[in-house]
Every structure is written in C-alpha cells, then in structure tokens.
Amino acid sequence: MSLLSGCRACRSENLLTFLPMGDHPLAQAFVPPERRDETQPKFPLDSEVCLDCGLIQVADNVPANYFHHYLYVPSGADTMHRHFAGLADHLVKIAAGGLIVDIGCNDALLLSACKARGARTLGIDPAANLAEHARARGVSVHTDYFGPATADRVREAHGRAAVIVTTNTFNHIGDLHDFMEGVQRLLGDDGTFVIEVPWARDLLDKNEFDTIYHEHVSEFSLLSVEKLADFFGLEVVDAIKLPVHGGSMRVSLRRRGTARPTAVVGEMLRQEAAEGMLRAETYTAFADRIDDIGRRLKAMLGEMKTQGLTLAGYGATAKGNTLLNYFQIGPDLLDFVVDRNPLKHGLFSPGMMIPVVGPEAIEGRRPDVLLVLAWNFFDEIREQQSAFLERGGRFLVPLPEPRLVAREPERDVTIENA
Numbered sequence: 001m002s003l004l005s006g007c008r009a010c011r012s013e014n015l016l017t018f019l020p021m022g023d024h025p026l027a028q029a030f031v032p033p034e035r036r037d038e039t040q041p042k043f044p045l046d047s048e049v050c051l052d053c054g055l056i057q058v059a060d061n062v063p064a065n066y067f068h069h070y071l072y073v074p075s076g077a078d079t080m081h082r083h084f085a086g087l088a089d090h091l092v093k094i095a096a097g098g099l100i101v102d103i104g105c106n107d108a109l110l111l112s113a114c115k116a117r118g119a120r121t122l123g124i125d126p127a128a129n130l131a132e133h134a135r136a137r138g139v140s141v142h143t144d145y146f147g148p149a150t151a152d153r154v155r156e157a158h159g160r161a162a163v164i165v166t167t168n169t170f171n172h173i174g175d176l177h178d179f180m181e182g183v184q185r186l187l188g189d190d191g192t193f194v195i196e197v198p199w200a201r202d203l204l205d206k207n208e209f210d211t212i213y214h215e216h217v218s219e220f221s222l223l224s225v226e227k228l229a230d231f232f233g234l235e236v237v238d239a240i241k242l243p244v245h246g247g248s249m250r251v252s253l254r255r256r257g258t259a260r261p262t263a264v265v266g267e268m269l270r271q272e273a274a275e276g277m278l279r280a281e282t283y284t285a286f287a288d289r290i291d292d293i294g295r296r297l298k299a300m301l302g303e304m305k306t307q308g309l310t311l312a313g314y315g316a317t318a319k320g321n322t323l324l325n326y327f328q329i330g331p332d333l334l335d336f337v338v339d340r341n342p343l344k345h346g347l348f349s350p351g352m353m354i355p356v357v358g359p360e361a362i363e364g365r366r367p368d369v370l371l372v373l374a375w376n377f378f379d380e381i382r383e384q385q386s387a388f389l390e391r392g393g394r395f396l397v398p399l400p401e402p403r404l405v406a407r408e409p410e411r412d413v414t415i416e417n418a
C-alpha cells in the first residue's frame, strides 16, 4: 500500500514500497529532559521508489511548522566550510554580478562565502532562529517557506535571480511541483538553478538507508530531476558527482534551449537506467542488505557489551536516529552520544532516548568503542580523535558494512559474520 498518491517528481503511480521501517519519531526531535516521560509522536517511515524515474521517497508527515525552529547547522563540520567555499567560487562566477538566492540558506555558511567574494545575495529559510545566525554573518534572509507566493514577493523586492541555489533542501520538499513553480517565477531568463542533494545511486551502492527520514522525503536520481524539470520548461544542463554527505550530485538547470547540456548529463542518465535504478529487484535486494547489516551490527554491539566494554555514539545526527530506531539500538547498548553542536547537548535522542553530550565526554568518560553515526564525516572525526585512537579506542563504522577501525590501519576489519 502506498501512502503517496503519486510520485513527487514525475506523478507516476508506479510506486514500490521496498523498505517499510515502521513508525519513527521525527529524526531531529531531540527531547529535552523535562519532556523525557512524554510519549513522542511517531510517523510511518516506509520508503517507496518510483519505478518510472527512480525517485526514492517517503510520505510527507512532518508537521507544517516543523522547520520554523531548526537544530541543524552545516557549520559544525570543517568539511562543509571547504565544500561551500568551492561552491561559492562557482556560483559567483556564473552569477556574473547578478543576484544569488539560496533557498534553505540555514546559517548562511554558503552565502557568506559568496558575499565575501563580492556577490549580491539573499537567503530564504523558514527557520527564524537560524536567520539570526545568518544576519550575524551579514547576510539578509527572507524568513519563510519557498513557493510561488514567496517567489513573487522576493522578485518584487529584489528582482529576478541570476542564480538560485539550494543545497540539501530540495530533498526536504514535500510539494516539489509547488517549489519548482516558485523557481520558475524567480529565475531570470538567463539564470541557472543549482541543486545539491544526496544522489540515490550512492544511497543504493553504499547502503545509506539511514539518510531516509521524515525530513528527507526524497532521494533523487538524475532521471527524476530531469522529469520534474520538464514540467516547468527547464532542463538539466550539467551534473557533477560530489563526495559530501555520503555521495551527492550538483545539478544545474536552465530554461530549455538556453544552453547545451554537457556530455556527462546524457551519460549519467543512461547509466542510472542501465544500472537498475528503475528495476524492483534493485530495491528489494537493498532492503535485504539493510536488514542483514542490522542483525550483524546488533550482534557486534551485544558481544562487545558482554565483554564489559563501554560503548557510545559519535554524532547526534538525524540519520543516526533512523539507524538507532530501525535497528533498536538504545541506551542499554550506547551510554551516550557525543556531538559538537551545543544546541543538541543535554537532550535525548528521539525514540531511543540516548543522552547527547559534548565531545569532551570521550576523554571524560573514556568509552572503548564509538559507533559512528556521522559516518559521512568519518575522516574528519578520525583525525580529530587521534587521542581516543592512541589510547586504544576503536570506531565502529556501521555503513556501507559494519567495520571496526583501530589506530593502525592494518587492524581495520570488516566483520563478515558476527
């Protein structure tokens, strides 16, 4: 049974439910101590895929005002500072003095980099708390959800955009057609719309099921972006694969006929179809792999616990909460989860109710093993935590396959069967 009436991108009804994960709390609904005993609302998290365009999606259950106050900022990771500096170089070049609008600008990490390079910028984001951070960086933000009405208001006040960019936001959008209608109204005739999102191909190849949650209602194939764009007279003119967030893509769209698509676009579209992104078996095999990983991971954690080791998590991530809740890894296994973001300290992880504390607990409470819930930043975390590794601590990286990482690289082991 499908909770969606049709594909969010291409409107097809050819949907397959392939990973029914059951009811989950919202992935970033971290719980303050005074609400510990309340029952948390849960919503079905049942992944479906459109077999006509390869868009992986879940029904949009997030309450309407959910994004008005937001806990996540990209600035917590050095990797993202470097990444957005590179993107800013590109955007400023193609904007050529015109307005750059970032939809879902968060704390303006990207736009402040654009501004520093001399660009005219405007952020749009519904999170009032984050707009304050953005303004502190000197970036103006229009605080609202994006859609045709917001697009008209912004266009009236600032004119049309040379570049509209949206990073890790397009996958949060429940009504993609409404959003695209807004883009079409705000984008200049010669403008470029740049989308950065996790790429569904990487999700499938690297078992990244945990990046599916109620905020991430879609995981895009390039095929799905192309089909969606077509409804609005836009076309994909370039696509670049990126390493961030477990594998993403940067897709550039323009009004049809205003630029010739690069060869990469056709090649990537062909590959997606040829490599099974429109075949049911690809998704059922993926779901089987995930369940198998869950069994092995839990067995490993249980075994280490029996040995008397202290276990904790690294990264109070949204994706971590999908993984913890789906695999039922709770405070009986992990004593606490550390995270650098102070907004999350003192709270409990949604569902599993594991306490979140600052990274200093790694030295203070000396866990033996850290389950890496921010596996997308593992290189950065590993570098930072050299003292933990030096004293014999080990990381357990859950995906693509559960793997223990110790100080000497040769002691990395992939557990085939726990």
Ligand code: JHZ
Pocket: 072, 076, 077, 078, 168, 169, 215, 216, 245, 315, 316, 317, 318, 319, 320, 338, 339, 340, 341, 374, 376, 377, 380, 381, 384
């Ligand atoms: P990170 C969020 O997902 C939510 P999450 C959201 N839906 C989205 O789209 C993606 O981001 C982009 C911490 N950290 O980026 C900081 C350390 O503590 O994987 C963050 O809280 N130490 C908007 O939550 C978390 O890990 C470190 O050294 O899954 C990483 O969160 C580093 C590098 C990070 O996103």
Ligand code: ZN
Pocket: 007, 008, 009, 010, 011, 012, 050, 051, 052, 053, 054, 055, 224
């Ligand atoms: Zn579709």
